[in-house]
Amino acid sequence: MPEPVSNIISQMPRLRLAALLLFFLGPALAVYSLFSIYPLVATMALSTYTSDPSGARHFIGIANFQALLGDALWSKPFWNAFRNNLIFFAVHMCVQNPIGIALAGLLSLPGLRLKGFYRTVMFLPTMLSVVIVGFSWNLILSPLWGVAAGALKTVCLGSLFAPWLGLESSALVTLSLISVWQFVGIPMMLIYAALLNIPDELIDAARVDGLGHFRIFLHIKLPLVLPTISLVSILTFVANFNAFDLIYSVKGALAGPNFATDILGTFFYRTFFGNQLQLGNPTMGAAVATIMFFIILVGLCLYLVLVQRRIRRYAF
Amino acid sequence: MANLRIEHLNKRYGATKVLNDINLNIEDGEFVVLVGPSGCGKSTLLRMIAGLDGASGGDIHIAGKLVNALAPAERGIAMVFQSYALYPHMNVRKNMTFGLKFTGVPPTERERRVAEAARMLRLEELLDRYPRDLSGGQRQRVAIGRAIVREPAVFLFDEPLSNLDAALRVSTRVEIANLHRMLKSTIVYVTHDQVEAMTLADRIVVMNRGCIEQVGRPLDLYYAPANLFVAGFIGSPAMNFFEAKVERVESGCARVAGAGFRSFELSAPSLEVGDLLTVGVRPEHLGRGADGPFAVEGVVELVERLGESSFAYLRRADNRLFVAEVRGRQTPTPGERATLVAGARDVHVFDASGLRVSTQNEA
Amino acid sequence: MSGKQRARSFSVHLILIAYSLLAVGPILLVVMNSFKMRSAIFGAPLAPPDATTFSLIGYQKVFRTAHILTYYSNSLIVTLVSMALVLLFGAMAAWALTEYRFRGSTALALFLSIGIMVPIRLGSVAILNMMRSAGLNDTLTALILVYVAQGLPMSIFILSEFIQQIPKDLRDAARCDGVPEIRIFFEVVAPLLRPAIATVAVFTIVPIWNDLWFPLILTSSDTTHTVTLGVQQFLGQYITDWNSVLAALSMAILPVVVIYVILSRQLIAGLTSGAVK
Ligand SMILES: Nc1ncnc2c1ncn2[C@@H]1O[C@H](COP(=O)(O)OP(=O)(O)OP(=O)(O)O)[C@@H](O)[C@H]1O
Ligand SMILES: [Mg+2]
Numbered sequence: 001m002p003e004p005v006s007n008i009i010s011q012m013p014r015l016r017l018a019a020l021l022l023f024f025l026g027p028a029l030a031v032y033s034l035f036s037i038y039p040l041v042a043t044m045a046l047s048t049y050t051s052d053p054s055g056a057r058h059f060i061g062i063a064n065f066q067a068l069l070g071d072a073l074w075s076k077p078f079w080n081a082f083r084n085n086l087i088f089f090a091v092h093m094c095v096q097n098p099i100g101i102a103l104a105g106l107l108s109l110p111g112l113r114l115k116g117f118y119r120t121v122m123f124l125p126t127m128l129s130v131v132i133v134g135f136s137w138n139l140i141l142s143p144l145w146g147v148a149a150g151a152l153k154t155v156c157l158g159s160l161f162a163p164w165l166g167l168e169s170s171a172l173v174t175l176s177l178i179s180v181w182q183f184v185g186i187p188m189m190l191i192y193a194a195l196l197n198i199p200d201e202l203i204d205a206a207r208v209d210g211l212g213h214f215r216i217f218l219h220i221k222l223p224l225v226l227p228t229i230s231l232v233s234i235l236t237f238v239a240n241f242n243a244f245d246l247i248y249s250v251k252g253a254l255a256g257p258n259f260a261t262d263i264l265g266t267f268f269y270r271t272f273f274g275n276q277l278q279l280g281n282p283t284m285g286a287a288v289a290t291i292m293f294f295i296i297l298v299g300l301c302l303y304l305v306l307v308q309r310r311i312r313r314y315a316f
Numbered sequence: 317m318a319n320l321r322i323e324h325l326n327k328r329y330g331a332t333k334v335l336n337d338i339n340l341n342i343e344d345g346e347f348v349v350l351v352g353p354s355g356c357g358k359s360t361l362l363r364m365i366a367g368l369d370g371a372s373g374g375d376i377h378i379a380g381k382l383v384n385a386l387a388p389a390e391r392g393i394a395m396v397f398q399s400y401a402l403y404p405h406m407n408v409r410k411n412m413t414f415g416l417k418f419t420g421v422p423p424t425e426r427e428r429r430v431a432e433a434a435r436m437l438r439l440e441e442l443l444d445r446y447p448r449d450l451s452g453g454q455r456q457r458v459a460i461g462r463a464i465v466r467e468p469a470v471f472l473f474d475e476p477l478s479n480l481d482a483a484l485r486v487s488t489r490v491e492i493a494n495l496h497r498m499l500k501s502t503i504v505y506v507t508h509d510q511v512e513a514m515t516l517a518d519r520i521v522v523m524n525r526g527c528i529e530q531v532g533r534p535l536d537l538y539y540a541p542a543n544l545f546v547a548g549f550i551g552s553p554a555m556n557f558f559e560a561k562v563e564r565v566e567s568g569c570a571r572v573a574g575a576g577f578r579s580f581e582l583s584a585p586s587l588e589v590g591d592l593l594t595v596g597v598r599p600e601h602l603g604r605g606a607d608g609p610f611a612v613e614g615v616v617e618l619v620e621r622l623g624e625s626s627f628a629y630l631r632r633a634d635n636r637l638f639v640a641e642v643r644g645r646q647t648p649t650p651g652e653r654a655t656l657v658a659g660a661r662d663v664h665v666f667d668a669s670g671l672r673v674s675t676q677n678e679a
Numbered sequence: 680m681s682g683k684q685r686a687r688s689f690s691v692h693l694i695l696i697a698y699s700l701l702a703v704g705p706i707l708l709v710v711m712n713s714f715k716m717r718s719a720i721f722g723a724p725l726a727p728p729d730a731t732t733f734s735l736i737g738y739q740k741v742f743r744t745a746h747i748l749t750y751y752s753n754s755l756i757v758t759l760v761s762m763a764l765v766l767l768f769g770a771m772a773a774w775a776l777t778e779y780r781f782r783g784s785t786a787l788a789l790f791l792s793i794g795i796m797v798p799i800r801l802g803s804v805a806i807l808n809m810m811r812s813a814g815l816n817d818t819l820t821a822l823i824l825v826y827v828a829q830g831l832p833m834s835i836f837i838l839s840e841f842i843q844q845i846p847k848d849l850r851d852a853a854r855c856d857g858v859p860e861i862r863i864f865f866e867v868v869a870p871l872l873r874p875a876i877a878t879v880a881v882f883t884i885v886p887i888w889n890d891l892w893f894p895l896i897l898t899s900s901d902t903t904h905t906v907t908l909g910v911q912q913f914l915g916q917y918i919t920d921w922n923s924v925l926a927a928l929s930m931a932i933l934p935v936v937v938i939y940v941i942l943s944r945q946l947i948a949g950l951t952s953g954a955v956k
Pocket of ligand 2: 360
């Protein structure tokens with residue numbers, strides 16, 4: 001919470017202050033509470049119910065959760081989606097963030113020309129819809145079109161090509177990489193911004209001390225942007241455990257082949273809305289959403305306790 | 317135009333006391349300057365007069381009216397900020413008239429006031445420009461103009477010149493002094509700069525740690541500081557202090573001795589044998605050869621030459637440094653041994669609690 | 680420049696150009712091939728369209744079979760209205776939270792930060808029920824309400840940072856001038872928040888334009904689909920018609936790219952302004 005800036009308020013009559021606050025905060029709080037917080041709470045409440053064939057709802061406590069985590073009918077797809085989601089996240093952490101850091105480091109080199117051009121071009125995919133990106137890559141990687149195969153052939157790696165998106169073993173990683181390709185712009189930009197905030201004099205001082213660009217990056221800049229990197233990581237975590245669009249638009253609600261690309265978002269959608277194989281089950285869907293909520297919450301708490309508190313921020 | 321009365325004013329932030337029982341009476345048309353070290357509460361006092369900060373206790377009267385509960389705009393004040401605080405998205409004219417809209421000044425009257433202020437401050441050419449297209453000095457004048465058009469009873473300035481370069485500061489200082497002569501309004505002015513304080517003020521208020529140390533005319537503060545703090549704060553370089561002790565008292569005449577200077581006689585009836593004192597002498601009052609009761613000897617260690625005069629740092633017998641101003645072309649050379657003397661009127665004596673000891677030498 | 684420096688600068692540019700190609704290559708490929716005949720799409724996918732291979736058949740088909748213009752206007756309405764409300768309500772709330780000290784302001788800030796970290800998507804089940812019972816199902820209003828709720832916390836967070844950068848003296852000067860509190864916000868503070876719009880846009884508006892989830896859940900008829908959902912459904916139906924698929928993709932890509940290129944300077948300035956730390 002920012003430090004309060006105005007003391008004048010302490011002199012203001014109670015009623016006038018209340019009226020002002022209502023005027024300024026009222027609209028935002030009303031919309032936010034009604035369409036964001038209330039649905040979250042209502043969803044959690046709904047997760048403790050079940051509906052019978054007639055449509056009536058009955059309270060059943062934590063039975064939905066017991067089924068999700070223990071009953072093979074529900075728990076197998078759930079744990080499968082959870083594991084896949086972990087892999088999805090791991091690929092982002094191991095590929096997206098290092099590439100983002102490296103690109104930001106290159107972009108922030110002093111005296112680099114065409115900086116603006118590179119920034120604009122490399123951030124472009126992030127602006128596009130996941131649906132469009134997913135589908136475009138779907139076409140490009142399709143053996144029918146043969147663009148990817150052809151491109152590999154020109155660099156003499158033709159034999160490496162496989163229909164990656166179609167194979168159970170590689171579909172998930174391929175989709176993760178497509179997502180990385182799209183979103184690498186965000187870590188790049190945030191870290192780039194943090195790098196720009198480092199005062200030039202600090203870098204000059206290191207140069208005078210005889211450090212080269214690479215050493216400066218490794219020993220001076222990187223430690224100083226660590227808070228941003230950790231922020232990027234937690235943003236990635238929340239986005240990944242909430243992802244849906246890409247898998248749905250490339251693989252559909254069934255997240256094939258054979259659920260190999262099923263993550264929590266698609267599992268939630270299937271449970272809630274149903275699909276060719278099953279009927280929609282809103283109460284069970286609510287239970288899945290509640291579990292996702294707790295996964296994100298646990299992630300956030302771990303981050304706050306383990307990472308955020310240990311990271312030192314430096315004022316320039 | 318109005319007088320300003322502050323009574324038992326207090327300000328606390330949580331447990332920290334920022335202002336402590338401030339009492340101050342400012343006459344109609346008086347130019348009062350607040351000085352004091354950084355963080356002593358000058359801005360806080362000014363903001364409380366303006367109504368921007370609420371008081372934790374005490375009263376403020378402007379023009380005889382209790383204004384504690386009034387909003388800033390209702391107090392008849394205008395404030396000029398250190399950062400100028402010009403609205404960046406309004407041109408100079410709009411900046412000056414913006415506030416008038418809300419206090420019910422009719423448009424023709426607004427125009428008249430802006431024209432008059434612009435003429436007074438030589439802003440006519442700049443009325444349609446935006447703040448970003450103005451120089452620092454011009455922005456400062458616009459900020460003052462914005463205060464003038466409100467025709468306030470009291471002007472409040474918070475370090476208005478500190479963002480200007482040295483030459484501009486001098487010329488703007490002169491302008492503010494002229495302005496005060498023309499408008500004859502009450503002004504409370506905060507500054508760090510002693511020269512500003514000495515030249516502009518009718519009276520100076522010296523503050524320290526949330527308390528008023530002394531209120532007085534500039535020369536009174538210089539020649540008769542009420543306590544050690546004021547003595548050390550007013551004047552540059554600061555006054556030299558020597559620890560001393562009363563050795564003997566004979567018929568209202570005390571003999572004062574201490575390390576580093578020759579003991580001398582002081583006609584101060586209040587002193588008693590054994591009293592611990594601090595003797596203060598300003599560098600500019602220490603001279604060679606002149607006649608006086610106070611004499612101190614030292615070896616020149618360092619000389620700062622300013623042209624018109626030089627500051628000599630001398631090491632005295634008790635191994636501490638003191639400063640003397642030496643006028644003229646001849647500057648002392650390091651290593652030289654010198655004896656410096658000050659006249660009776662230029663020797664200030666303070667008792668153990670730091671308060672001035674009145675001596676008959678002053679008379 | 681010494682030889683060594685030149686070599687290093689060359690290799691830096693080489694890496695950056697290579698990555699830039701990787702970033703725009705796929706987009707270029709799709710757009711380029713959308714202007715070609717089917718045979719050319721498969722025969723020489725990497726060649727740009729020329730006089731003999733140029734064809735607009737895909738676009739004609741898309742216009743004939745999909746209500747692409749309706750989708751665009753839906754997306755525009757939803758995004759612009761949401762953006763206006765997110766900015767207005769967000770700035771007002773940010774102002775109150777940063778400027779006024781009142782009991783519970785910290786708790787309120789915490790309450791709002793839930794929305795930054797927990798995706799509103801997880802409340803979809805209840806949102807759908809609510810919209811159904813309010814009769815807002817399958818309307819753009821439903822989408823707008825949800826998007827405003829989704830965008831507000833982040834925009835309040837970003838705008839608070841901007842408001843804190845506005846010098847305190849400025850508001851105090853306005854108060855000395857007798858400007859009423861509400862007009863201080865609208866006439867002194869709000870005009871100075873213009874640079875923040877770009878930052879808010881990147882973090883809250885772009886996701887709204889691109890969203891698939893809520894249109895999928897809350898809209899069911901063709902007349903309320905947004906571009907993202909409309910194109911997604913079209914792609915699913917005509918998956919084997921490469922001309923149409925590529926054309927539909929390009930039509931979703933091109934407007935965004937054009938607007939992005941025009942505004943990229945502001946957008947990137949907004950991103951790098953340091954307001955998000
Ligand atoms: N909002 C606040 N909360 C707590 N303490 C504060 C607050 N505002 C000011 N202070 C404290 O009040 C004291 C006086 O501050 P003030 O700004 O009046 O000093 P000043 O004399 O104007 O200093 P300067 O010459 O540096 O401008 C300082 O010690 C400051 O730390
Ligand atoms: Mg101050």
